[in-house]
Amino acid sequence: MINSEPTNSHRPVIAVKNVTKIFRLYNRQLDRIREALSFFGRKAYHHPFYALKNITFTIHRGDTVGIVGRNGSGKSTLLQIICGILQPTAGSAQVWGRISALLELGAGFNPEFTGRENVYLNGEILGISRQEMDDCFEDIESFAAIGEFIDQPVKSYSSGMYVRLAFAVAINVNPDILIVDEALSVGDTAFQAKCFAKFREFQNNGVTILFVTHSMDLISRYCNNAILLEQGQMIKLGPAKDIVDEYNRLIVDCSEAQMVRTEESDASAADMDTTDYDVPEKKSSKRILTHLRATELAYQLNPSENRYGNGKAEIIEVGIDSLSEKEKYSFVHGEKYRFWFKTLFHETIKDPITAYTIKDVKGFDITGTNTLFQKKDLGVVNAGEIILTEFDQRMMLNPGGYLLSFGCAGFDEGGYVVYDRRYDMITFDVVSDRSSVGLFDLGSEIKISRVKK
Numbered sequence: 001m002i003n004s005e006p007t008n009s010h011r012p013v014i015a016v017k018n019v020t021k022i023f024r025l026y027n028r029q030l031d032r033i034r035e036a037l038s039f040f041g042r043k044a045y046h047h048p049f050y051a052l053k054n055i056t057f058t059i060h061r062g063d064t065v066g067i068v069g070r071n072g073s074g075k076s077t078l079l080q081i082i083c084g085i086l087q088p089t090a091g092s093a094q095v096w097g098r099i100s101a102l103l104e105l106g107a108g109f110n111p112e113f114t115g116r117e118n119v120y121l122n123g124e125i126l127g128i129s130r131q132e133m134d135d136c137f138e139d140i141e142s143f144a145a146i147g148e149f150i151d152q153p154v155k156s157y158s159s160g161m162y163v164r165l166a167f168a169v170a171i172n173v174n175p176d177i178l179i180v181d182e183a184l185s186v187g188d189t190a191f192q193a194k195c196f197a198k199f200r201e202f203q204n205n206g207v208t209i210l211f212v213t214h215s216m217d218l219i220s221r222y223c224n225n226a227i228l229l230e231q232g233q234m235i236k237l238g239p240a241k242d243i244v245d246e247y248n249r250l251i252v253d254c255s256e257a258q259m260v261r262t263e264e265s266d267a268s269a270a271d272m273d274t275t276d277y278d279v280p281e282k283k284s285s286k287r288i289l290t291h292l293r294a295t296e297l298a299y300q301l302n303p304s305e306n307r308y309g310n311g312k313a314e315i316i317e318v319g320i321d322s323l324s325e326k327e328k329y330s331f332v333h334g335e336k337y338r339f340w341f342k343t344l345f346h347e348t349i350k351d352p353i354t355a356y357t358i359k360d361v362k363g364f365d366i367t368g369t370n371t372l373f374q375k376k377d378l379g380v381v382n383a384g385e386i387i388l389t390e391f392d393q394r395m396m397l398n399p400g401g402y403l404l405s406f407g408c409a410g411f412d413e414g415g416y417v418v419y420d421r422r423y424d425m426i427t428f429d430v431v432s433d434r435s436s437v438g439l440f441d442l443g444s445e446i447k448i449s450r451v452k453k
Contacts, residue, residue: 012059016056020053023051024048025049052088055091066212069229076103079210082210100170101181102163102166111153119169122169141168143172146161150165178209182213216429217400225243314344316343319340322336322338331429333431334396337395341406343420344386346384351410353410355406361402397430403426404425406422
């Protein structure tokens with residue numbers, strides 16, 4: 001429900017009370033028809049799916065609130081109910097003020113219309129007069145920066161052009177409440193920077209912002225509060241940094257539960273398999289030992305890792321530990337961490353080299369080191385031995401997402417050979433409460449003084 005009453009800082013602009021949303025799920029399309037034709041609807045062919053369960057919260061004027069949660073937690077459904085696109089099964093969602101929403105890429109755009117025509121179409125959908133749209137069109141066109149494509153059918157647009165124009169419309173119609181659902185992830189870095197500069201301008205002007213993102217750094221840096229959803233339930237509402245840590249703890253708990261289920265499944269399969277196969281020892285050890293060790297930090301195994309090597313050694317266990325005394329679930333800029341991995345050697349090798357590398361999400365090698373660079377000789381490692389390598393360092397990376405790789409290599413008969421390399425094996429995110437330019441923050445300490453002439 002959207003009300004036109006004026007807002008002030010002492011009352012909420014969004015009030016969600018006991019909202020529940022149930023969808024009907026059918027195993028087959030035919031079941032939907034059978035249920036519709038059932039005598040007085042007495043026989044149900046569906047099973048209910050609770051997308052949201054008894055959600056209650058209020059948001060005040062000028063708040064910037066992030067909504068976080070794993071995929072399928074109900075984030076987008078909640079935003080659609082607040083916008084009035086969906087009606088709750090139970091409860092209510094009241095809004096005071098003009099909402100401008102960017103919920104889905106190209107939502108509200110007619111692909112056959114030009115960008116210009118879609119701008120005015122969106123204005124009509126939002127209840128904005130033609131004169132108002134005329135007055136703000138130049139700002140929309142300038143912010144979108146898509147040039148002559150403004151007069152081309154949007155079906156010819158790239159995904160980046162879609163989001164540029166849609167976001168330009170959303171922010172230039174003077175909203176009281178701006179709602180964004182993951183759309184900014186499509187834009188390039190320069191466009192995202194421009195969008196978040198606009199966010200700061202809105203914050204200074206008292207505009208309420210509600211947005212969904214999987215980037216915990218954006219939540220930490222731009223939100224004063226956040227909401228954590230899991231399986232349709234609101235786990236917690238509170239300060240953004242606390243919610244980020246709670247979300248990362250949830251990720252860890254889910255990863256540990258999945259690990260236990262996987263190990264139980266493997267054990268069950270092993271019990272069922274009574275055939276006497278001649279399995280080489282190193283293949284068996286890979287099945288038993290290769291896993292992520294559960295820790296308190298939120299990082300994940302990448303199912304799309306790039307792994308190769310000649311098999312003379314095998315990376316069997318990896319992890320990241322916090323060296324801080326405080327319990328942390330997030331990777332915090334400036335804190336100390338330990339990257340470690342265990343390598344099982346299947347053959348005797350002289351002077352093997354163990355290493356790690358960090359890339360950004362675009363695949364650019366950012367940093368890394370190895371035992372050769374650091375002059376840490378391993379000497380002769382015999383077949384069957386396990387070597388633990390630990391790298392301790394302070395996290396100086398700027399906020400964002402990163403991929404961690406591990407490797408074991410060496411020189412064999414004069415040539416460089418790879419025994420086992422696991423590229424992009426672990427993904428993790430760094431958060432920070434300070435901004436800087438580039439990939440690293442060197443922790444500069446700034447001193448200012450006035451100099452006499």
